[in-house]
Amino acid sequence: MQTVATTSDSADTVDLGPASGLSCRECGERFALGPIFACEACFGPLEVAYDLPSGDPEELRKRIESGPDNIWRYAPLLPVPADVAGKPNLNPGFTQLVPADNLARELGVTGGLWVKDDSGNPTHSFKDRVVAQAIEAARAFGFTTLSCSSTGNLAGAVGAAAARAGFRSCVFIPHDLEQGKVVMAAVYGGELVGIEGNYDDVNRFCSELIGDPAGEGWGFVNVNLRPYYAEGSKTLAYEICEQLGWRLPDQIVIPIASGSQLTKIDKGLQELIKLGLVEDRPYRIFGAQAEGCSPVSAAFKAGHDVVRPQKPDTIAKSLAIGNPADGPYVLDICRRTGGAVEDVTDAEIVDAIKLLARTEGIFTETAGGTTLGVAKKLIEAGVIDPALTTVVVNTGDGLKTLDAVAPTTGMSAVIRPNLDSFREAGLA
Numbered sequence: 090m091q092t093v094a095t096t097s098d099s100a101d102t103v104d105l106g107p108a109s110g111l112s113c114r115e116c117g118e119r120f121a122l123g124p125i126f127a128c129e130a131c132f133g134p135l136e137v138a139y140d141l142p143s144g145d146p147e148e149l150r151k152r153i154e155s156g157p158d159n160i161w162r163y164a165p166l167l168p169v170p171a172d173v174a175g176k177p178n179l180n181p182g183f184t185q186l187v188p189a190d191n192l193a194r195e196l197g198v199t200g201g202l203w204v205k206d207d208s209g210n211p212t213h214s215f216k217d218r219v220v221a222q223a224i225e226a227a228r229a230f231g232f233t234t235l236s237c238s239s240t241g242n243l244a245g246a247v248g249a250a251a252a253r254a255g256f257r258s259c260v261f262i263p264h265d266l267e268q269g270k271v272v273m274a275a276v277y278g279g280e281l282v283g284i285e286g287n288y289d290d291v292n293r294f295c296s297e298l299i300g301d302p303a304g305e306g307w308g309f310v311n312v313n314l315r316p317y318y319a320e321g322s323k324t325l326a327y328e329i330c331e332q333l334g335w336r337l338p339d340q341i342v343i344p345i346a347s348g349s350q351l352t353k354i355d356k357g358l359q360e361l362i363k364l365g366l367v368e369d370r371p372y373r374i375f376g377a378q379a380e381g382c383s384p385v386s387a388a389f390k391a392g393h394d395v396v397r398p399q400k401p402d403t404i405a406k407s408l409a410i411g412n413p414a415d416g417p418y419v420l421d422i423c424r425r426t427g428g429a430v431e432d433v434t435d436a437e438i439v440d441a442i443k444l445l446a447r448t449e450g451i452f453t454e455t456a457g458g459t460t461l462g463v464a465k466k467l468i469e470a471g472v473i474d475p476a477l478t479t480v481v482v483n484t485g486d487g488l489k490t491l492d493a494v495a496p497t498t499g500m501s502a503v504i505r506p507n508l509d510s511f512r513e514a515g516l517a
């Protein structure tokens with residue numbers, strides 16, 4: 090595997106804006122910017138380190154507010170060149186933060202409830218945010234083929250972004266995904282390869298491919314470009330706070346697949362505090378999993394620091410990672426902030442999808458059903474405080490997982506095209 094860091098001249102000329110290098114999350118060792126993801130010294134995961142803007146927070150806030158209506162308004166806080174907004178990419182982000190008053194009434198939440206609706210992104214999931222960062226890193230490192238291991242949404246996001254930005258793409262998914270995800274990943278014209286196995290098998294295969302001549306020169310957005318990719322999730326934190334009027338929410342509920350999104354939302358909130366863009370107040374982070382793939386929730390409940398891998402079996406396929414890379418960091422964050430990790434059954438996921446659709450007119454995929462299902466369960470258990478402000482992150486679109494609700498939804502009636510028939514059906 091390509092894990093050895095270099096400090097060659099080419100690394101010094103890489104322009105990824107405020108990104109100053111990579112640092113090991115375990116031992117703190119620093120490395121030059123490059124397509125590497127594991128520490129040479131301890132094999133810990135690497136993350137992007139920054140020279141963040143210093144100076145007047147008010148000025149920075151104004152600069153952000155006058156930026157484009159997408160994630161690039163936060164370019165000064167991301168590993169991307171300053172002129173990123175002018176490059177061909179999908180310009181995701183600045184999705185709606187929906188005040189969910191009907192849902193709040195139904196759940197007995199009085200302190201304010203919002204849904205951050207990332208189904209509004211170009212390929213209808215939050216993955217467009219992370220791919221947009223990886224594309225800039227791929228450009229900077231001279232890759233021409235983009236790849237990934239995916240639970241479905243990432244494959245589509247990479248396919249679309251590669252098409253727009255002029256990269257070749259070849260992405261890998263478990264062969265038994267929902268039709269909506271397969272079609273959306275294939276339609277952009279790149280190579281789409283189904284692997285006979287689950288996501289963890291797909292991911293292992295990609296790690297092998299990186300070490301093989303067959304994968305040479307490929308940028309795997311969530312493997313060798315993972316440190317850059319992961320930073321995209323910070324934009325969810327930035328947007329939520331800006332849309333709340335530059336204020337931290339008290340409680341955020343976030344789905345967990347690998348756990349990357351949850352850890353980077355926390356990183357984003359911490360940065361906003363450090364930069365003086367929001368007032369430093371306590372916030373609590375809650376993680377959501379499906380019972381059929383709940384390794385982090387199981388570890389949280391057992392009081393363990395390590396996450397024992399599971400074999401996934403759930404309708405929430407976009408969250409079906411049995412061996413989540415960021416699991417231990419998720420546990421740290423949820424414990425440190427006074428949050429929790431919880432899981433719900435497939436039946437509760439379906440109920441939550443319908444609840445959100447019925448109350449707020451938002452059709453979420455199974456991942457969003459998982460997140461709202463967990464939010465509901467924790468509110469009912471008194472773990473989430475209904476008197477505080479709460480944000481539920483909806484990461485995907487229900488059109489991609491129609492099978493989850495198709496058996497229990499349908500037409501109210503089929504009638505002949507006349508009024509008698511309409512009255513007979515009891516619909517008048």
Ligand SMILES: *Cc1c(COP(=O)(O)O)cnc(C)c1O
Nearest residue numbers: 242346347348349350456484485
């Ligand atoms: C990928 C994904 C997530 C979370 O992914 P992490 O690996 O935890 O960052 C959540 N929801 C949806 C719909 C996804 O596709």
Ligand SMILES: [Zn+2]
Nearest residue numbers: 113116128131
């Ligand atoms: Zn290290």
